[in-house]
Amino acid sequence: MPHPFEHLDADTLIQWLGEGRTLTLVDIRDPLSFAQGHIPGSRHLDNTSAAELVEQTPPAQPLVVVCYHGHSSQQAAAWLAGQGFSEVYSLDGGFVDWAHRHPERVSR
Template identity: 50%
Template structure:
């Protein structure tokens, strides 16, 4: 059974202004610096422990990668750490950038 859910870019766009929404981007630092979904924070192996310690486990959390593949493993991992509402962004940042270029932070 999968412990995370899928979210498409339109669903994320609808929920972008939710105060409690957490967006984590697991792409490499250079790519993250060049552009990311508005409000997203960079999640790396280096800051994972801090993130887990400080995170609100009940906040809806969306994992973003390049194309929506590796985010599934990361979302599954977060769900295994007792996060209650975890999503993998289908299509990843690549899809987001195509559909919502106005919501790309640099």
Template identity: 45%
Template sequence: MSNNEVTFKHLSVEQLHESLEQGKYVVVDIRDPNSFEQGSIPHSNHLSNDSIGDFLRDADFDAPTVVCCYHGISSQQAAQFLISQDFTDVYSLDGGFTQWQALYPNDIAK
């Protein structure tokens, strides 16, 4: 694998929850706006086709960035997209917001 073939990594909801208070990760949520408004991982940023330009313009490309979707499937494609935009440390959240909600019902931002 050459240097230009960097791929995203996987992160469990437990790993993210353990380090959330430390602000170690930038969390981006790619679910639909209504779902995001209903509840999200604390301190996460909603990322949509409308906001991606602003996010890319302002982003720290070296910050550990975690992509969250519903179940951890769509986030993999989005994580690979961020890698293609020169992000260096990107994770797909395994289990997505559904698993976060199941394990940490008291840690949801509304």
């Protein structure tokens, strides 16, 4: 059975953002970590905001899930795919890898 989500590397995400591709970036780390730094344009997602995201986001719009190291984002991505989103990605390496590779692309 194929995975309901796909893996996405940081370089591809940089390219998509540079192209101005329409996508939804969600960060599932804790609120303090998110406040201290996140990928520009991403929104914090937790159990309380998940229903709102599902209601307001077009199901065909690509959805990229970010966590610390790219592990828990896979579970969240699988869950979101189960909510009817057709194009869901888990960012490999998570925010930690992103911030290390692209420190200039972190909103604080």
